[in-house]
Amino acid sequence: MKPSEADLSEWIRLDQARKSYRMGGQQVHALAGVSVSFSRGDFWAIMGPSGSGKSTLMNVLGCLDRLTSGKYLLDGRDVSRLSDDVRSEIRLRRIGFIFQSFHLIPQLTVQRNIELPLHYLGWDEEKSSVRARELAERVGLSERLHHRPAELSGGQMQRVAIARALANDPQIIVADEPTGNLDTTTGAQILELLAQLHRQGKTILMVTHEPDIAKHAEKRLYMVDGKIDWDRSMAP
Amino acid sequence: MKRTRIVRNVSLGVENLLLHKLRSFLTMLGVVFGVGSVVAMLSVGEGASQEALEQIRKLGSNNILISSIKPTEENANSTNPSFMSIYGLTYADQNRIDTGFRDIRRSVPVKAMRKDSRLGGRSLELRVVGTTSAWFDVVPRQVVAGRVLLPRDQTHRSPVAVLTEFGARKLLATEGTIGQSFRIGGDTFEIVGIVRSESGQAGSIQVPDQEVDVYIPIEVAQSYFGDVFTKRSSGTFIRERVELHQIIVEVDRTEAVEAVASGIGTMLKRFHKKADYIISIPLALLQEAEATKRRFNIVLGSIAGISLLVGGIGIMNIMLASVTERTREIGIRRAIGAKKMQILVQFLIETVVLSTVGGLIGLGIGVLIPFLITYFSGMPTVITLSGILLPISISLTIGLIFGIYPATRAAGVDPIVALRHE
Numbered sequence: 001m002k003p004s005e006a007d008l009s010e011w012i013r014l015d016q017a018r019k020s021y022r023m024g025g026q027q028v029h030a031l032a033g034v035s036v037s038f039s040r041g042d043f044w045a046i047m048g049p050s051g052s053g054k055s056t057l058m059n060v061l062g063c064l065d066r067l068t069s070g071k072y073l074l075d076g077r078d079v080s081r082l083s084d085d086v087r088s089e090i091r092l093r094r095i096g097f098i099f100q101s102f103h104l105i106p107q108l109t110v111q112r113n114i115e116l117p118l119h120y121l122g123w124d125e126e127k128s129s130v131r132a133r134e135l136a137e138r139v140g141l142s143e144r145l146h147h148r149p150a151e152l153s154g155g156q157m158q159r160v161a162i163a164r165a166l167a168n169d170p171q172i173i174v175a176d177e178p179t180g181n182l183d184t185t186t187g188a189q190i191l192e193l194l195a196q197l198h199r200q201g202k203t204i205l206m207v208t209h210e211p212d213i214a215k216h217a218e219k220r221l222y223m224v225d226g227k228i229d230w231d232r233s234m235a236p
Numbered sequence: 237m238k239r240t241r242i243v244r245n246v247s248l249g250v251e252n253l254l255l256h257k258l259r260s261f262l263t264m265l266g267v268v269f270g271v272g273s274v275v276a277m278l279s280v281g282e283g284a285s286q287e288a289l290e291q292i293r294k295l296g297s298n299n300i301l302i303s304s305i306k307p308t309e310e311n312a313n314s315t316n317p318s319f320m321s322i323y324g325l326t327y328a329d330q331n332r333i334d335t336g337f338r339d340i341r342r343s344v345p346v347k348a349m350r351k352d353s354r355l356g357g358r359s360l361e362l363r364v365v366g367t368t369s370a371w372f373d374v375v376p377r378q379v380v381a382g383r384v385l386l387p388r389d390q391t392h393r394s395p396v397a398v399l400t401e402f403g404a405r406k407l408l409a410t411e412g413t414i415g416q417s418f419r420i421g422g423d424t425f426e427i428v429g430i431v432r433s434e435s436g437q438a439g440s441i442q443v444p445d446q447e448v449d450v451y452i453p454i455e456v457a458q459s460y461f462g463d464v465f466t467k468r469s470s471g472t473f474i475r476e477r478v479e480l481h482q483i484i485v486e487v488d489r490t491e492a493v494e495a496v497a498s499g500i501g502t503m504l505k506r507f508h509k510k511a512d513y514i515i516s517i518p519l520a521l522l523q524e525a526e527a528t529k530r531r532f533n534i535v536l537g538s539i540a541g542i543s544l545l546v547g548g549i550g551i552m553n554i555m556l557a558s559v560t561e562r563t564r565e566i567g568i569r570r571a572i573g574a575k576k577m578q579i580l581v582q583f584l585i586e587t588v589v590l591s592t593v594g595g596l597i598g599l600g601i602g603v604l605i606p607f608l609i610t611y612f613s614g615m616p617t618v619i620t621l622s623g624i625l626l627p628i629s630i631s632l633t634i635g636l637i638f639g640i641y642p643a644t645r646a647a648g649v650d651p652i653v654a655l656r657h658e
């Protein structure tokens with residue numbers, strides 16, 4: 001089902017989404033009934049105290065994690081019912097992940113890290129290499145293509161991660177505390193990159209603890225104990 | 237398109253293994269030695285069995301050799317100087333063999349003796365064999381010069397002699413010697429030919445011409461020298477009467493060899509009160525050699541199997557450690573969109589590359605060892621195509637079998653847990 005003009009607001013929708021873990025006989029509800037929808041092209045900041053379920057929410061929205069109950073509709077398709085392979089395919093074609101601790105593969109060069117999604121997309125070496133250069137230039141790292149992650153600064157590593165997340169030209173960028181390990185100045189630079197992507201029409205879902213960072217997003221979701229605190233959220 | 241994808245995956249696997257050169261090398265050592273020993277052992281085994289086959293071929297696989305032996309109890313009585321021991325095969329025996337059995341192509345009588353001989357100024361003892369022209373059909377040897385014995389030599393009772401290479405060497409006879417006369421015992425013979433001779437042994441059976449210097453027609457041998465021989469042994473003379481020292485029987489068909497041999501055995505038993513003959517069958521040696529080779533292959537197979545098993549387990553062990561070490565990498569790849577199957581293939585390829593490269597190095601060592609063995613000990617070794625292809629396919633299979641488990645573990649990694657993994 002293709003999104004029509006009318007249900008654009010329904011592009012990404014969670015309906016009574018629950019994610020529970022059983023920890024030594026005790027149920028932990030990482031998500032305790034979340035109902036929310038995100039529109040195409042939105043830039044959301046997701047906030048809330050530690051352990052409130054932000055990362056869990058990101059993993060679910062990124063099709064990496066499955067719900068215990070409830071529905072996750074992407075383009076009207078119930079993702080939580082799909083097989084592991086189909087969810088991998090969705091991640092590969094539509095989603096770009098950015099993590100707090102960068103998550104680059106240490107033994108691969110910057111170029112190879114950026115090319116990784118293209119490898120799984122089946123691109124040939126030449127095309128991938130051109131694309132990787134282009135992306136590295138976009139994040140300002142053309143000089144570092146043949147370095148390994150360990151030789152880069154935190155900010156540079158996160159830029160490689162962003163370049164990698166962009167390689168498959170995703171519709172949705174899921175960023176879990178992308179500036180969490182960076183100083184304020186570097187964090188601001190990364191945020192500027194994300195804002196730029198937002199201006200290009202990408203949907204950005206970003207977890208952050210810092211109000212300064214969050215204020216750059218147009219919408220804000222505040223989570224407490226696995227639920228959305230609508231009073232503190234801001235969805236103009 | 238599909239092939240380039242496989243090539244790319246393999247080259248990525250190789251790249252990753254090259255990051256840890258020492259570890260990768262140590263990991264494949266088990267397979268290196270496993271395959272190396274398989275290749276080396278196969279070639280030694282093959283060499284031994286081909287050597288045995290060659291010896292048996294020299295003896296003739298369709299032949300039955302019946303030899304006279306002195307019965308053991310005779311020796312005790314030989315203190316009497318006028319005593320003469322009579323034993324062995326007779327002309328009548330050969331006649332009965334020739335007429336009594338189907339499936340026999342020809343039989344060759346052999347009368348062996350030692351005679352003082354003289355050619356020009358050279359005088360020495362020769363090992364003389366009286367036989368028929370059929371000898372040269374049953375024991376085919378290349379003619380170096382002149383000719384072999386012919387049926388007309390027998391009918392004319394011609395005093396002709398054919399030298400073997402051994403005899404020619406002793407007498408210093410060459411091509412130019414053909415046509416010359418020389419003396420055997422007190423009689424004059426004409427040298428008509430020189431034939432190549434072979435030596436060697438398979439099991440307890442000697443090549444028939446191993447101890448022959450000269451052939452003469454058997455009729456001539458009998459009428460000139462008789463059937464009684466005097467041997468000197470530790471100061472006393474021993475007189476023996478032996479009509480034939482050996483009868484070589486050539487059977488038509490290989491399948492009939494055993495039946496004919498046992499028939500001859502039964503027949504001889506009827507006419508000989510003493511066990512003064514022995515029947516040997518080269519074909520039985522062939523079967524024995526094959527049985528030995530089978531046993532050898534089983535032992536070899538078990539040793540090789542165990543060492544390859546150990547090698548495979550070694551690889552699996554390291555790959556399992558590698559999966560744990562690279563959990564986070566697996567999580568990252570999965571988050572990016574890699575399917576379980578792609579992770580499985582990635583790790584499987586690494587294992588197969590390890591075991592196959594190990595197999596190739598092992599092959600190199602396994603080819604070198606037989607070469608050195610042959611060079612230093614002279615033992616024959618043979619490397620066959622299957623001796624090369626078998627270990628390679630085994631090492632590939634080892635990689636697949638022992639790679640499956642670690643690769644499945646890698647594919648089964650939960651990406652959420654993996655990404656938290658530090």
Ligand SMILES: Nc1ncnc2c1ncn2[C@@H]1O[C@H](COP(=O)(O)OP(=O)(O)OP(=O)(O)O)[C@@H](O)[C@H]1O
Pocket residue numbers: 021022023028029030048049050051052053054055056057
């Ligand atoms: N694999 C798991 N097993 C058990 N409990 C889990 C698991 N993953 C998350 N949780 C629990 O779910 C809750 C939400 O975790 P989550 O990581 O989503 O929090 P968060 O909002 O991202 O926190 P932070 O700001 O510290 O990153 C926590 O109570 C956590 O202990």
Ligand SMILES: [Mg+2]
Pocket residue numbers: 054055056176
């Ligand atoms: Mg978190």
